[in-house]
Amino acid sequence: MSKSSIKIRAKVKGNECEVKALIQHPMETGLRKDKKTGQVIPAHFIQEVNCQHNGKDVVNALWGTAISTNPYVSFIITGAKKGDTITMSWVDNTGGKDSSEAKVS
Amino acid sequence: MNMKRRVFLKGTLASGMVAVAVGAGLLSPRQVLAAWPKSAFEAKSVNDAMNGIYGTDLAPASGDIQLDAPDIAENGAVVPVKVTATMANVESITIISEKNQTPLIASFNLGATAQGFISTRIKMGQTSNVIAVVKAGGKVYSTRKEVKVTIGGCGG
Known part of the structure; x- marks a missing residue:
């Protein structure tokens, strides 16, 4: 099994569940130059991130180039219980994509 | 070819x-x-970015939005930003950095069970206001905070 680019942690605290995710991605802005060749490094960044709780959309994020390299995002959802499934997926501007899921703990 | x-x-x-x-x-x-709203993300001004996302550039300041960002960011490539909106029916949270080449950073659409809270890390080219725009109950609100950037994080 290849390692996913997304790491998800979801923890219940009372009625709320905090979902934290780290994604491995270069997030190139298209403004940076390669120090050796002087060539502009083409933009390569995540445009859309989707998160579902038990198959239902909870957060849909649209990103530009100004999200940091190896993006971190967290948010809070209500009504999640231990053992529920959190799914997250991303799509970047070159058509690359990945998804991952985790159980709420 | x-x-x-x-x-x-x-x-x-x-x-x-x-x-x-x-x-x-x-x-x-x-x-x-x-x-993905290309024109909004490529807009060079805050007003154009706002219009692209919300169809309006008017966002009255609101005390119900809390924007947590450092006063001074040593590294503009990684600036932690946290937005907490306490009003009811928060539909989306958008993060804008006023002086970035393209000010619009990200827009989060929140479903019914998602709370008005987003935490992430952004890149800032230079010292600038960070603006958190929140859409709640069909209305658009905002709050801003200045972040001093020692080393820019957008390259170029």
């Missing part, structure tokens, strides 16, 4: 067809919104 030309032609054809589909009312506005 020829291959690239083919791909390019296909691309222009496809985007042309989307525009036709929108014009003909085949796509509902909801579906159109779901697509």
Whole structure:
């Protein structure tokens, strides 16, 4: 099994569940130059991130180039219980994509 | 070379067809919104970015939005930003950095069970205001905070 680019942690605290995710991605802005060749490094960044709780959309994020390299995002959802499934997926501007899921703990 | 030309032609054809589909009312506005708003993300001014996302550049300041960001960011490539909106029915949270080449950073659409809270890390080119824009109950509000950047994080 290849390692996913997304790491998800979801923890219940009372009625709320905090979902934290780290994604491995270069997030190139298209403004940076390669120090050796002087060539502009083409933009390569995540445009859309989707998160579902038990198959239902909870957060849909649209990103530009100004999200940091190896993006971190967290948010809070209500009504999640231990053992529920959190799914997250991303799509970047070159058509690359990945998804991952985790159980709420 | 020829291959690239083919791909390019296909691309222009496809985007042309989307525009036709929108014009003909085949796509509902909801579906159109779901697509990545290129013009808003490429906008060079805060007003254009706001118009691209919310269709308005008027966002009255609100005390119900808390924007947590450092006073001084040593590294502009990684600036932690946290937005907490305490009003009811928060629909989306958008983060804008006023003086970035393209000010719009990200827009989060929140579902019914998502709370008005987003935490992430952003890049800032230089010292600037960070603006958190929140849409709640069909209205748009904002709050801002200045972040001093020692080393810019956008390259170029």
